[in-house]
Amino acid sequence: xxxxxxxxxxxxxxxxxxxxxxxxxxxxxxxxxxxxxxxxxxxxxxxxxxxxxxxxxxxxxxxxxxxxxxxxxxxxxxxxxxxxxxxxxxxxxxxxxxxxxxxxxxxxxxxxxxxxxxxxxxxxxxxxxxxxxxx
Amino acid sequence: xxxxxxxxxxxxxxxxxxxxxxxxxxxxxxxxxxxxxxxxxxxxxxxxxxxxxxxxxxxxxxxxxxxxxxxxxxxxxxxxxxxxxxxxxxxxxxxxxxxxxxxxxxxxxxxxxxxxxxxxxxxxxxxxxxxxxxxxxxxxxxxxxxxxxxxxxxxxxxxxxxxxxxxxxxxxxxxxxxxxxxxxxxxxxxxxxxxxxxxxxxxxxxxxxxxxxxxxxxxxxxxxxxxxxxxxxxxxxxxxxxxxxxxxx
Numbered sequence: 001x002x003x004x005x006x007x008x009x010x011x012x013x014x015x016x017x018x019x020x021x022x023x024x025x026x027x028x029x030x031x032x033x034x035x036x037x038x039x040x041x042x043x044x045x046x047x048x049x050x051x052x053x054x055x056x057x058x059x060x061x062x063x064x065x066x067x068x069x070x071x072x073x074x075x076x077x078x079x080x081x082x083x084x085x086x087x088x089x090x091x092x093x094x095x096x097x098x099x100x101x102x103x104x105x106x107x108x109x110x111x112x113x114x115x116x117x118x119x120x121x122x123x124x125x126x127x128x129x130x131x132x133x134x135x
Numbered sequence: 136x137x138x139x140x141x142x143x144x145x146x147x148x149x150x151x152x153x154x155x156x157x158x159x160x161x162x163x164x165x166x167x168x169x170x171x172x173x174x175x176x177x178x179x180x181x182x183x184x185x186x187x188x189x190x191x192x193x194x195x196x197x198x199x200x201x202x203x204x205x206x207x208x209x210x211x212x213x214x215x216x217x218x219x220x221x222x223x224x225x226x227x228x229x230x231x232x233x234x235x236x237x238x239x240x241x242x243x244x245x246x247x248x249x250x251x252x253x254x255x256x257x258x259x260x261x262x263x264x265x266x267x268x269x270x271x272x273x274x275x276x277x278x279x280x281x282x283x284x285x286x287x288x289x290x291x292x293x294x295x296x297x298x299x300x301x302x303x304x305x306x307x308x309x310x311x312x313x314x315x316x317x318x319x320x321x322x323x324x325x326x327x328x329x330x331x332x333x334x335x336x337x338x339x340x341x342x343x344x345x346x347x348x349x350x351x352x353x354x355x356x357x358x359x360x361x362x363x364x365x366x367x368x369x370x371x372x373x374x375x376x377x378x379x380x381x382x383x384x
Contacts, residue, residue: 011199016186029198036202076189083182097148098182104147119146126178133181 010052013099017056020095021063023070023077023084031068035059056101057110060092082132089113090125097122138165145172148179247345247355248334254307255353255366258314258323266301266316273297273315273324280304280313280326287361288313288326293381294365297322308332320377325364329357336362342378346371354378 018028035058072078141161274295280288301316336357352374
C-alpha cells in the first residue's frame with residue numbers, strides 16, 4: 001500500500017457516501033474531487049481521523065449548497081436510490097451511522113445538529129427507508 | 136432513566152459504552168421499545184451492508200487512485216508551505232534563536248569577564264601592610280610563589296622588568312590569586328588559573344580592558360592556561376597606552 005493510500009484509507013467510503021448524496025457515479029466523483037481539493041488546501045487537516053471528519057463534512061455541506069438529484073442509470077446507482085431520495089439531514093445521518101464511520105455525538109457535530117434533533121431526523125429516515133426497501 | 140428516554144437516547148447511536156449499558160438496561164423494562172430498538176439496529180445494519188457492498192466501477196477506481204496521489208501530493212506541499220502560519224512562526228522563532236545565540240557569543244567575545252573584575256576589585260582593596268616585602272623584578276618571582284604553594288605564576292616578558300614592592304597570595308572562591316604590588320603607576324599584577332572560575336579569554340594572548348569603581352582600570356589576557364591581569368589607578372585609556380607601549384618596547 002502506498003503512502004498516498006495510507007493517507008486516505010476512507011476514500012472508497014467517501015465516494016460511496018458521495019454516491020448516496022448525488023445518486024450518480026459521475027457526480028459522486030466530481031463532488032469527492034472538489035471536497036478533496038478543499039481538504040488538501042487546508043493546513044489544519046491533521047491526522048487521518050481529522051482529515052476524514054473534514055472531508056465528510058465538506059461532502060455534506062457541498063451537497064447541501066448544490067443539491068443534485070439523479071435518475072439511476074446503473075445498478076449501483078439504483079441500489080442507493082432509497083437512501084438518495086431521503087431528506088437531509090436524515091439521509092446523511094442514516095448513511096454515516098450505517099457505515100459506522102462516526103458515533104452519534106461526532107455525527108451531530110459534523111452535520112451541525114443537536115443530538116435530540118439528530119435522533120429525530122434518524123427516526124424519520126429509518127422509517128422512510130424501511131418502507132422504500134421493503135414496500 | 137425511563138424506557139422511553141432510553142429509546143430516544145439510543146436513536147443516535149451514542150458512543151459512550153458505559154452509558155449505553157445503563158440505557159439498554161432501562162430499555163429492557165419495555166419489551167415493545169426494546170423490539171423497536173432492535174428494528175433500528177437491523178435497519179442500520181441493512182443500510183451499512185447496502186453501502187459497503189456497493190462496487191466501485193473500474194473507471195472510478197482509477198480516478199480515486201489518481202485523486203489519492205494528487206491529494207497526498209497537494210497535502211504534502213501545503214504542509215511545508217513557507218507562508219503557512221505555523222511554518223512562519225517556526226521560522227521566525229528559529230531566526231530569533233540564531234540571532235540571540237550569535238549576539239550572545241559575539242558579544243561575549245569582546246567582554247571583560249565579570250569574574251575577573253571581582254578579582255580586580257578584591258585585589259585593589261589590599262592594604263600595603265598585607266603584602267610581604269619583595270624587592271625584585273616581577274619576572275623572577277615564579278620560585279617565590281612556588282615556595283608559597285602557588286604554581287605556574289607567570290608574568291609576560293613585556294612586564295617582567297617592573298620592580299616589585301610586595302607580593303602575596305589571596306583566595307577568591309577558593310582559588311589562589313598571586314598579586315604583586317608595583318609602585319610604578321600604582322599598579323597590581325594578578326595571576327590566576329581562569330578555568331575553575333569559568334573565565335575564558337579567546338583568542339589566547341589577546342587583551343580585554345575595562346574600567347571599574349570609577350578610578351581603576353584592568354587589563355587581562357590568558358596565556359598557557361593562566362590569566363595575567365594588570366590593574367592601575369587610572370582610566371581605560373591610560374592602561375591601553377601602557378600596554379601598547381610595552382608591546383612596542
